[in-house]
Amino acid sequence: MAKPKPESGEGSKTKKVVNEFSINIATVNGSGSQTANLTLLRAIYKMGIPVSGKNIFPSNIQGLPTWYKIRVSKSGYAARAKKTDITVAMNPKTFRDDLEDLAPGGLFLYADHIKESIDREDVLLCPLPVKNLAREAKPPRELRDYIANMVYVGVLAYLLDIQMDTLKNALDFHFKGKQGPVELNFSVIQNAVKWAEAELELESPFKIQPLDLTDGFILANGNTAGGLGTIYGGMHFVSWYPITPATSLPEAILEYAPGLRKDPETKKSTYAVIQAEDELASIGMVIGAGWAGLRAMTATSGPGLSLMSEYASLAYFTEIPIVVWVIQRVGPSTGLPTRTAQGDVNMTYYLGHGDTKHVVLIPGTVNECFEFGWKALDLAEKLQMPIFVLSDLDLGQNQWMTTPFEYPKTPIDRGKILWEEDLEKIKDDWGRYLDLDGDAIPYRTVPGNRHPKSAYFARGTGHDDYANYSEKPEDWEENLNRLKRKFESSRPLLPEPEISAQAGATNGIIAFGSTDAAVREASDHLAAEGVKLDYLRLRALPVNSQVLKFIRDHPRVYVIENNRDGQMHSILSLELPDFPSELVSLSHIDGLPLSAEWIKEVVLAEEKS
């Protein structure tokens, strides 16, 4: 085998960059690179350096370009990095773009069977004998392409100084200890390392050095967390219809619930999951279940959310507790189904016809997905209304470092449910929609209650306090106004915003959800340039008084979001009709997670204007 001569460019002599760089691995969809990428990610993480991994993938199963972006950041930055320091180019189709995208001085690893001309002088080139090395491992024919990806893992390990045992560890974890695949993959890594040791003259300007910054953290994605939170929230019933990027949330429930939710005595399942025929049915089932006293959940994304609109209006009006997870992707319409966005804020908040309005929880970190998973179920039953949890593809499907999931601090709250013995105690007629406590939340019974007074008739049409059919103007108005009061009364019960104040800040930033990482990073950079900003991360709608105070307290507040029309900005504007300060909408959508660079840039432009 000819010794490859890495044609090193100018960049080769630059001083080492340690634990702060980004890797872009360009592959072909369906070629099995996911194992390789996760192995890399996990190994670096196990070495104690904060990492995050983002999969930029097509709406397709096999054959189209995919990028996996690993950000290594001792500063803990987890947002999408605009700049790429290391590229692994495995896809001939995007080779030229990938090369162009690499920052000067960067490291360019590429499969040596790709016959594209290379016209950059300012990067370090490293051709990889992918096919040869893969063949050497003598894998079964159908696995050859898959394990070929381990070649770049090995070479990167060599170049960046990633420890072999952590790689082994990561493979062990990935294959759940199955030695066959672990050995096969690891042998390719080892061979690649050996090859690199023997053949590579290249010195990487980027290095990993062990740290202890990941102690006390876990590595997870939001959908798994949301599914687990739902399980720990005592969910009884899930109905769902597959849709990217929501699918992996119910699938996490399918994975974990069987182990976690068997009655220890009877060995029976304390829940049921049903894959419905579509979203009209999945939300319908969940509403039926919520009505019948089950803690019920569904998860969907834009198109499915649209289909749930009519039923959402019914649930609001009939006061049925349900939880709906909305994992946003790029719309309108089918849009870019595998790309992230925050474009369904408005729709979620107002989902349904008539004067419908919903409580929306907005997790911004993976462990919040866990927390809101159980909390949403409590709130739904407490408030007797649908609770929406608004996440997105970036938070839901990508791997984030996060603090461990915290066991719920409060016991399960079933709200105001009356059973036989409760009804026994009630002298008067019980009325489903009577506001006895003055909190606009009535008492409810559920089917299965065998008390002769228990039954009532639920309907989407007008009713009086006793759930009798009514078209009387005053019944309609009173009921609808009570619903409004109930909605208003939710404000103090919802997750409070997270506020990060900076000494010397005058203006503020408001953001929510997955953009948190980018905003924090941008804040640091802005502060470094003298622009100090207080930062409020919204965690629920409707907003509470802290949010209003934050806005009032700042002469100017930037509302950052990943959509076109500045939807959250609109919602906030409406909360403060007499708003004296300037609420500035900074929004942007192109399918990629917002970058700190973009935020910094647009805020700076505003600050200067």
Added chain:
Amino acid sequence: MAKPKPESGEGSKTKKVVNEFSINIATVNGSGSQTANLTLLRAIYKMGIPVSGKNIFPSNIQGLPTWYKIRVSKSGYAARAKKTDITVAMNPKTFRDDLEDLAPGGLFLYADHIKESIDREDVLLCPLPVKNLAREAKPPRELRDYIANMVYVGVLAYLLDIQMDTLKNALDFHFKGKQGPVELNFSVIQNAVKWAEAELELESPFKIQPLDLTDGFILANGNTAGGLGTIYGGMHFVSWYPITPATSLPEAILEYAPGLRKDPETKKSTYAVIQAEDELASIGMVIGAGWAGLRAMTATSGPGLSLMSEYASLAYFTEIPIVVWVIQRVGPSTGLPTRTAQGDVNMTYYLGHGDTKHVVLIPGTVNECFEFGWKALDLAEKLQMPIFVLSDLDLGQNQWMTTPFEYPKTPIDRGKILWEEDLEKIKDDWGRYLDLDGDAIPYRTVPGNRHPKSAYFARGTGHDDYANYSEKPEDWEENLNRLKRKFESSRPLLPEPEISAQAGATNGIIAFGSTDAAVREASDHLAAEGVKLDYLRLRALPVNSQVLKFIRDHPRVYVIENNRDGQMHSILSLELPDFPSELVSLSHIDGLPLSAEWIKEVVLAEEKS
């Protein structure tokens, strides 16, 4: 037959009220009172006095309370009158409420077989021997109940001085000249008059005197007008699913199109109507048709609109011209399906997921329903987008006096469609989404075009200017921003607001749709009390600069609407983030059309505060 002794109360000596009063006819649903009520309405109208008729009916076919409210107003007020001057009580179930509802000094006609005690001294009582008189006419058994209603028509004719020939006229019209039913009904009216002449000692304080104020007007409802406007707009394709109160719009097309839209040469239909299996299908068909170059329309109400959400997002994104009529009723959910509201403003404007936004036309009078019927089809094709026309039950189903339908002043506008000969002329590749004219509106071809260059692939997923699939961030962003520019560019093309200035006014009122009548009436009353207000009636969203100027020019503007949350107020607030004046939301929903009294009251309260 014993001579009835009308027990006349105090009110009997009051001086005559001429051509300015309201009648409330309380009957049972399905008892055939509609013919009687329309006959009364039409007769008064034919005597030259402005009238309007509102049907307050239940969501039911037979047996529940219904009220028909006729407003006689020489001043031309057509809003629901809060005060009732004359009651016709035919329904035992609501007898007591109906009696209570009558204003002091009012006239209370009631079927004498209703055995309820009467405890009011301050009204004029007139028992009607309904059964006797109906029996005398010897109608077929199954018609007896129906024609019994003619008794109150006759007695009211006698009491109010309604001319017999106009009644005959109205019956002729109703039964399309069929003499059998005309004679039968008219004979009951005549007998009732004879009976009244012979037996009644009562003098009515309310009188009709002939005028000529209805010359040059017609009497119609908005849905018929909308259907006709659609027919004259050159609609090719209608797909619909029945839902109250939208149904009568497509049904008007079913009634009129066969006569109006046969090709004179071939005698073939130049359109097709299809009743779909639901609203998902009706809008789907309409979008397919719009894509294929048909002027296509559907009509629905809240629940159906919810179901159209996903498809609306597709039509917006793929730039397909369609027209959707939304005839609002009370929601959320099934709500009060036979009562009027303006609660779907928000939903219509934003219908769909992602950053979707739609142009909405808002007719406020019946002849505007006709006008917007054809105009919407032009705008849809011109702008290549869905156009929503937002009406409501009150405007759509009730009878209003209106100026005659005006023949479209502009020829049919098919927008930028390219046929074979157009493509012949194009040298370069043609691109479906290329913005050649800088107006953000591209050129389109339609299936059936046989030019080899004509075809393109429409999709709800990301695409470039040539309609090729694309997930590229810049393609997505550019396209979505073009859609936004297109939307923005619609503003000056849409129906302008109607502004009525008052000398000496400082503050303003904004309203839209069916509340126009109530607002005009309230304005007069307010002016009489010294509160002078300029009035702007919105006719489209997004609003144009005149609307913004109106708001800016007034220190305070009241936004009046028939919903709970002040939805239009929100939309307007968002248009003017830097709004210096006070935009005050005055909204109310209970299933009834807003009354001038309510508007006056709430505005006065605000003015005083």
Added chain:
Amino acid sequence: MAKKTVKQNEIGLTKEDYKGEPTTLCLGCGHNAIVGQIIAACYELNIPPESVVKISGIGCSSKAPTYFMDRSFGFNGLHGRMPSLATGALFGDTSLIGIGVSGDGDTASIGMGQFKHVTRRNLPLLYIVANNGVYGLTKGQFSATAEQGLALKKQGQNRYVPVDIVWEAIAGRASFVARSFSGDPQQLKALIKAGIHHRGIAVIDVISPCVTFNNQDDSFHSYAWGKSHEVALHELSFVPPVRAIKVHYEKGESLEVSLYDGTHIILKKLEHDYEPTDRVKAFQMLEEANDRNELVTGLIYINPKQKSLFDLYDLPETPLNRLSNEKLRPSPESLAEINQVMF
């Protein structure tokens, strides 16, 4: 008035206890007859009203649950979406008896999708379609079951071939499919009883005339047509539990079908020699009846052995909605383990 004079069933309830609000349907509406037979059947079956859950869509037919069994929970949901609501609700407590009422528009037009999917899942639910070939509540448009050529005021003539709900149910693998007629209350009641005892979905397509909008004598869904064209497949009777599941044919006279809970349905043969246990034979019989212009009524298909939806889940004895909070939340230790593997 002495209390004891009012007739009671075996659980001490009077017929009054099975009633609902007074009907607001039209006088003579077929749906009222259905309401009456549901009341009678539940009374005679000694079902505690609290054990029943009523679910419906939207339409005159879907209002029916308001008019029976006030002491049962009920949910009048969305147009065409009753099956999903019922599915979720019945998971709450699988010992409940679900009675769904829908219309032909509600089931065969907008509701086709959910209808087909609930039948294939075999949800234990008595699913009554009050089929009048028309949309009553919206005042007389064609539903998907309206016969081709039917003329209705304002609508012109129906262009399309009708949906046959019985065909669809059988093709869709419903495990109990019957057709009945509002004008044949005895048969209807017997079928309702059988349907309630069937473990799985029991679809009864009841021709139920809309006297206001579709009752022309020659229309397929009218009283007159039904009365003169009805052919009952068998005389149906219902025998409480005796022995285990089996289906066998007793030569000549009658056929006995045993349900899951040991209940028996006895089908006494009339003209037709028909065994309702074969899907293909059912289609054949229906096609032949169609050709003869007959309205065949009775139990058309049954498979008492098909597993019900709940048989396919591993649910505890205690209804899910009564599980204590402790059963619902896994231990803190289990979460610690999960955190261990989140990597």
Added chain:
Amino acid sequence: MAKKTVKQNEIGLTKEDYKGEPTTLCLGCGHNAIVGQIIAACYELNIPPESVVKISGIGCSSKAPTYFMDRSFGFNGLHGRMPSLATGALFGDTSLIGIGVSGDGDTASIGMGQFKHVTRRNLPLLYIVANNGVYGLTKGQFSATAEQGLALKKQGQNRYVPVDIVWEAIAGRASFVARSFSGDPQQLKALIKAGIHHRGIAVIDVISPCVTFNNQDDSFHSYAWGKSHEVALHELSFVPPVRAIKVHYEKGESLEVSLYDGTHIILKKLEHDYEPTDRVKAFQMLEEANDRNELVTGLIYINPKQKSLFDLYDLPETPLNRLSNEKLRPSPESLAEINQVMF
């Protein structure tokens, strides 16, 4: 390269003219085979690509229209809602040939309602279901056609009985129903040709393996299972127009079906003695095949005489979308008359 060497069909087009974008489906995906046969059929039928409209829902299968006939208009619409889009689009110009491609999820799960309604309306449309028993594009969940007991990664075992698309189409009164297999390209092509020439809906349920998520050898929708269990009902051939509509059975050897436009389909008998003109017989044959564990393919039901949707409308010769503006707006006088009667 000399131009003339490339083979052309009778309208002077090469196969290249019938191609679309390069496929982005998985290597070996059954859907690619379908794409290939659509191209071949249209080429051989000498159809100008501009006369074809391609419509689809959402799924791997629904992407297929991108991969054939670039010169035809196409619309990749919403999940489960292809039929409504197709219905509206084809009204634009009824001389167009509609080719709809859908998946088993798209048609039998979310799309069941629209599927049933488009079949009953008999819209002239070649409706191909690329049926793999799984959701490919969302990565391997059960579709409604997945067999009971099928195990998939992440999903566990499928609990429910499957929807049989052929049953449903026949029950739903489709006028042309066939089943084929991606692994049997000749038959598939012949069926596509026949379906295109059929005036009315032509549903072809093509078992089309998903090699990535549902291709275990014992799974009903796998290549291996299909290859070893396929039983073709007949050998199909396609003869251009000769004479008028009729269906008759020629003793012994083969059966000939004449379509509306005079085209003939010749069904040469194989093992089975099957005549595809009777709905009940079709069900019987399917049930029996099921019992024998066979994947029966071929033309299963056809009724060439059933009126198509467009036959039920009174449309002009000129396509609606080409009518001049003058034909669309009634006269001012007519409006004056209407104003007269608005009272």
